[in-house]
Amino acid sequence: MTALDNYVAPTSLEQAVVQLQELGEVTILAGGTDLMPQSHAGRVKFKRTLMNIRRIPELRGIAREDDEIRIGALTTISEMMAHPLVREHLPLLVSAGDHFASDQIRNAGTVGGNICNASPAGDTLVPLMVLGAHVELASKPDDTLFRRSMPLPEFFVGPGKTRLAPAELLTAVRIPIPPKGFVARFHKFGTRPALDISAISIGVAGVLKDGKFTQVRVAFGAVAPTPVCGCATEEALEGRKLDAATIAAAAKAAQDEVHPISDVRASAWYRKEMIHNMTKRILEDVSANH
């Protein structure tokens, strides 16, 4: 059933990327919260080598670097939520984490794992997108460590598919420290709060100054093969006052620009309705509270 016959647990990033380059066929293990059930269900096949990256210190920790917060790929959802830098500058990630699975899974699941799984419904993805996050990738194709980064939306190709190269490791996510007047909201809609995969999710962020909403970012989860930007919704909001007419136009734009599928969690029609109604509700909340 499985061709898995090798296990490695590198203790440095250098060692990990060298092994990735040499071994070729590698399944990466971080928190394991998806890998274990997915592999049991036969949805993921183990490659020849299982690489446990949890012993790599360079992938841990949260730090401020200039005007960015760098969150190491192995940071668990619980660690992210408890960290003072995140609580101070990125409270959106704290509230998003609060709706993430259960305590036990938040204690094991990692930020990097949630990103690399590339689920259209991944709970950190929409919030990270509206926060303007970049992913940081590392590999060692020859004698030097090669690092590159890209905006998070570009990283996703399809369900479970990313631009991560076969011998590449996601090392961290970088988030610019939000400017003054920044407001952000995340709403996840499912049938129950805990342990549910969202039927839809919405993230909205921007700067509210003198009544006008600018630098607007909107993203939707679970309405497309990847989490997606709500470009038309952004356009309907950018530079405008959040009055009833603007909010109605933005909610309509949101409903029109998503093309969800019908599946076990919700029908396409219902998802579009929810995108409309929840976008409206979020914007009304932003407007009323700032």
Next chain:
Amino acid sequence: MSQQTIDFTLNGVPTRVSVPVQMSALEMIRNVAGLTGTKYGCGEGECGACTILLDGVSLNSCLLFAVECDGRQVTTVEGLADDPLGRRIEKAFVDAGAVQCGFCTPGMVVQARQLLERTPHPSREEIQRGIEGNLCRCTGYVKIIDAIEAASKE
């Protein structure tokens, strides 16, 4: 199939086992180490019956690879018999009648231990949030929440 030898502490006892690489910590605890207090409910992290502490942090052992226990401290419900807070929670479950079929109880007790360590005096809502990863199909949760609340007040 690739076997891996791992060394870890199981309820305070240094332990060495050899396990297949893809084995879960739950399978290892029950079938290799022989401690059957930790239960297999769903095998996909939904029910919490397999909750253990890894370096003092609660996890679903069904989602944890056994090899990840290497070098770490594993505490199961059996290990809480030697722990004052664990004993207090166990007694509170008995006193409140929080056990019916008992299948969820080990996971509930371990998760309650995690909750009360982090939040010694939780509100009822905090208790509900704390155990939202643990399913019970008998009690309706009220007596479990009563028990955790009582344990927090002793």
